[in-house]
Amino acid sequence: MNTKQQPLTIDIQDKVAVVTGANRGIGRSIAETFLQAGAKKVYLAVRQLESAQPLVAQYGDRVQAVQVDVADHAAIQRLAQQTPDAQVVVNNAGVLKTADPTSPDAEAALAFEFNINTVGLLRMAQAYQPILAAQDEAAFVQLNSVASIKNFAPFSTYSASKAAAYSLTQGLKDSWAEQGIQVLSVHPGPIATDMAKQAGFDDGDPVDVVATGIVQALKTGQFHLFPDSMAKQIEAAYHDYAENVIEAPVVE
Ligand SMILES: NC(=O)c1ccc[n+]([C@@H]2O[C@H](COP(=O)([O-])OP(=O)(O)OC[C@H]3O[C@@H](n4cnc5c(N)ncnc54)[C@H](OP(=O)(O)O)[C@@H]3O)[C@@H](O)[C@H]2O)c1
Numbered sequence: 491m492n493t494k495q496q497p498l499t500i501d502i503q504d505k506v507a508v509v510t511g512a513n514r515g516i517g518r519s520i521a522e523t524f525l526q527a528g529a530k531k532v533y534l535a536v537r538q539l540e541s542a543q544p545l546v547a548q549y550g551d552r553v554q555a556v557q558v559d560v561a562d563h564a565a566i567q568r569l570a571q572q573t574p575d576a577q578v579v580v581n582n583a584g585v586l587k588t589a590d591p592t593s594p595d596a597e598a599a600l601a602f603e604f605n606i607n608t609v610g611l612l613r614m615a616q617a618y619q620p621i622l623a624a625q626d627e628a629a630f631v632q633l634n635s636v637a638s639i640k641n642f643a644p645f646s647t648y649s650a651s652k653a654a655a656y657s658l659t660q661g662l663k664d665s666w667a668e669q670g671i672q673v674l675s676v677h678p679g680p681i682a683t684d685m686a687k688q689a690g691f692d693d694g695d696p697v698d699v700v701a702t703g704i705v706q707a708l709k710t711g712q713f714h715l716f717p718d719s720m721a722k723q724i725e726a727a728y729h730d731y732a733e734n735v736i737e738a739p740v741v742e
Contacts, residue, residue, distance in 0.1 A: 497711030498672035503528035508576045511583030513541035515683035523701035560610035570617040580631040581614045586648045600647035607651040629672040632659045679720030
């Protein structure tokens with residue numbers, strides 16, 4: 491039986507982190523915010539090594555670019571082998587297609603998004619479980635979305651992939667509690683990045699609200715993070731369900 495315990499917490503200061511999709515958007519902001527908050531080292535896990543060059547030029551040996559495609563199981567295994575000292579892993583890389591459920595390309599869009607956003611999470615979690623479980627303090631951060639909780643028809647298949655990823659994130663939280671691995675589920679609304687533009691949002695909150703929210707949430711040990719203005723409105727309605735159902739201790 492898993493009775494209510496003190497939450498696991500972690501301070502990013504002096505920690506070694508891995509961030510996927512660290513070359514642009516929210517991932518880049520997370521990498522930079524971790525460094526500003528005193529992280530010892532951040533591995534920039536990117537598809538194209540040269541895309542991390544501006545951060546390498548700026549931060550020198552506090553960062554290291556490593557290649558990964560989260561669609562590729564073997565590439566994730568190689569990433570984990572190259573980052574055996576990781577204490578905080580951020581699964582940020584994600585993709586979005588605009589596909590209404592009845593559009594002709596919905597099936598292809600769902601398969602594509604599911605492979606990156608959902609199965610990609612599984613691949614990352616499986617590859618890093620032994621590394622994180624061996625650390626004294628460890629955390630796994632998953633970039634979910636408000637679309638994990640509410641399906642938005644113009645990007646319905648993306649919402650479905652993020653709902654499935656949120657479900658798996660809950661499973662990781664319960665499965666890893668005994669191993670001392672903190673799990674954080676992040677649920678942004680529109681954030682000003684290329685992806686938000688693709689989804690039809692011309693404005694959004696700045697990327698650093700997500701990154702600074704993650705640093706803070708890791709310190710306090712909360713499971714859900716609703717970082718921006720729109721996400722906080724959804725959180726206000728969702729809070730009781732989240733606390734009493736999703737975060738409630740599992741009783742066997
Ligand atoms: N922006 C928002 O409004 C918003 C809201 C809620 C949740 N999110 C979530 O937050 C995360 C980051 O979003 P973002 O807005 O920063 O997106 P973005 O600007 O589109 O950047 C996506 C990042 O993911 C990387 N990526 C895509 N496919 C990959 C793959 N197969 N393997 C490795 N890396 C891959 C991209 O690398 P390349 O540069 O090589 O393409 C890029 O670094 C995503 O999981 C997204 O679903 C975003």
